[in-house]
Amino acid sequence: MKVLLIGNGAREHAIAEKLDDCELYSIMSKKNPAIAQLSKEYWICDIENADIVAKTIAGHEFDLGFSSPDATLAAGISDVLGGCGILVASPSRAASRIEWDKSYMRTLLQKYGIKGSPKFEVVKSPADALRLMKEYDQVAIKPLGLTGGKGVKVSGEHFTQTDDGLKYAETLITKDGTALIEEKLVGEEFTLQAFCDGTRIGVMPPIQDHKRAFVGDKGSNTGGMGSYSTGPLLPFLEHSDIESGKKILQGVVSALKKEGTPFHGILYGQFMATAHGIKIVEFNARFGDPEAINALSLLNDSLGNILLSMAEGQLHQPSFSNDSTVVKYLVPQGYPDKPIADSPVTIDSAAIEESGAKIYYASVYDKGGKIMTTSSRSFAILSKATTLEEAEDKAEKGCSLIHGALWHREDIGTNSLVEKRIERMKSLRGQK
Numbered sequence: 499m500k501v502l503l504i505g506n507g508a509r510e511h512a513i514a515e516k517l518d519d520c521e522l523y524s525i526m527s528k529k530n531p532a533i534a535q536l537s538k539e540y541w542i543c544d545i546e547n548a549d550i551v552a553k554t555i556a557g558h559e560f561d562l563g564f565s566s567p568d569a570t571l572a573a574g575i576s577d578v579l580g581g582c583g584i585l586v587a588s589p590s591r592a593a594s595r596i597e598w599d600k601s602y603m604r605t606l607l608q609k610y611g612i613k614g615s616p617k618f619e620v621v622k623s624p625a626d627a628l629r630l631m632k633e634y635d636q637v638a639i640k641p642l643g644l645t646g647g648k649g650v651k652v653s654g655e656h657f658t659q660t661d662d663g664l665k666y667a668e669t670l671i672t673k674d675g676t677a678l679i680e681e682k683l684v685g686e687e688f689t690l691q692a693f694c695d696g697t698r699i700g701v702m703p704p705i706q707d708h709k710r711a712f713v714g715d716k717g718s719n720t721g722g723m724g725s726y727s728t729g730p731l732l733p734f735l736e737h738s739d740i741e742s743g744k745k746i747l748q749g750v751v752s753a754l755k756k757e758g759t760p761f762h763g764i765l766y767g768q769f770m771a772t773a774h775g776i777k778i779v780e781f782n783a784r785f786g787d788p789e790a791i792n793a794l795s796l797l798n799d800s801l802g803n804i805l806l807s808m809a810e811g812q813l814h815q816p817s818f819s820n821d822s823t824v825v826k827y828l829v830p831q832g833y834p835d836k837p838i839a840d841s842p843v844t845i846d847s848a849a850i851e852e853s854g855a856k857i858y859y860a861s862v863y864d865k866g867g868k869i870m871t872t873s874s875r876s877f878a879i880l881s882k883a884t885t886l887e888e889a890e891d892k893a894e895k896g897c898s899l900i901h902g903a904l905w906h907r908e909d910i911g912t913n914s915l916v917e918k919r920i921e922r923m924k925s926l927r928g929q930k
């Protein structure tokens with residue numbers, strides 16, 4: 499099967515590797531040396547421009563297309579692939595609106611009676627923003643569109659004074675004409691991703707990501723510093739939480755079908771377990787990065803076959819190993835505030851292989867045979883084991899075998915951090 503993959507991060511490197519029973523072709527915005535090596539042929543172009551992508555693939559034939567990053571979905575790249583007669587396993591621009599328009603998302607949930615939204619309102623004036631800040635007391639202030647995970651400000655976390663929150667809402671209103679104000683949710687976040695064929699869902703194991711830059715969840719939000727999973731359940735969740743999450747994901751897929759924009763692709767639910775049950779923070783219309791790396795390492799089936807079944811509307815239910823996984827991102831020194839780019843890195847590949855950890859290339863480039871950093875995340879290190887403790891230990895070993903001006907969050911996947919989450923959830927549930 500000839501598969502065309504669009505995207506060039508560590509997430510796409512993991513996808514490319516998992517398509518090892520297919521003939522891989524790829525389109526990247528910048529050359530990812532690892533994906534290039536796995537591809538029979540690759541092209542470099544602006545992957546967020548539908549016309550350019552259409553020109554790039556003109557005259558070529560593929561059996562299946564998969565466009566991975568959020569901005570490519572919003573740019574209608576899946577529609578371009580479909581227009582070329584290729585079967586497509588990623589959502590159309592219309593279906594991916596569930597991610598790129600948070601107002602549409604909240605309204606859809608309301609329309610179809612899907613539970614899990616906080617109180618919310620889309621405002622067009624600072625006066626309305628202020629009214630809601632008073633009414634909800636604690637809020638999250640969001641732009642409606644894509645911001646690479648860096649556009650949301652939350653009371654008590656990013657600002658404490660009403661005035662500062664109001665200023666942020668004003669900035670958004672000036673820029674976009676609107677701002678989304680939501681009641682603040684309090685709890686533990688987790689990710690539930692599903693393969694979707696327009697009708698059915700095949701849910702992957704739950705995963706917890708770490709958005710904050712520094713140890714102990716301090717610092718600003720990043721693209722994600724790492725993630726872990728522990729089989730069918732996370733240690734701070736109950737089975738009923740997963741069931742609630744699945745119900746919400748299925749509700750969205752059914753709603754989008756009724757809306758005439760069926761969702762073929764990966765639906766990512768970002769959930770918050772709270773004292774009042776499972777709430778939905780947002781949806782993504784694609785794999786999470788890093789969460790794709792955890793989930794795909796556990797998938798027992800051929801990813802190519804599952805993607806094909808999604809595109810054809812005949813989902814093969816996926817099966818997963820119950821192992822624990824840890825992903826840690828190695829990022830440039832100074833990341834996220836003042837990252838040092840263009841610095842050489844050496845990778846002890848043989849020792850990494852021996853350690854059992856795996857390395858995925860994120861934003862690095864090849865200069866005369868040397869791997870160099872950029873200002874974004876550099877590598878994701880994955881490890882898998884029967885216990886979380888072992889997996890975490892192996893991930894740390896993997897990180898130690900890559901040398902350069904890099905750092906990573908050493909606390910991700912450690913027992914002490916997981917214990918804190920368990921205690922926090924216990925105390926929240928006890929407050930009911």
Ligand SMILES: Nc1ncnc2c1ncn2[C@@H]1O[C@H](COP(=O)(O)OP(=O)(O)O)[C@@H](O)[C@H]1O
Nearest residue numbers: 616638647648649650652680681682683779780
């Ligand atoms: N209503 C909310 N209550 C509490 N925290 C929130 C809320 N909405 C968002 N957040 C926090 O902000 C982060 C980013 O918000 P999200 O809606 O996922 O936007 P994006 O990922 O597109 O920036 C979330 O992961 C969560 O930590």
Ligand SMILES: [Mg+2]
Nearest residue numbers: 647768779780
């Ligand atoms: Mg998010």
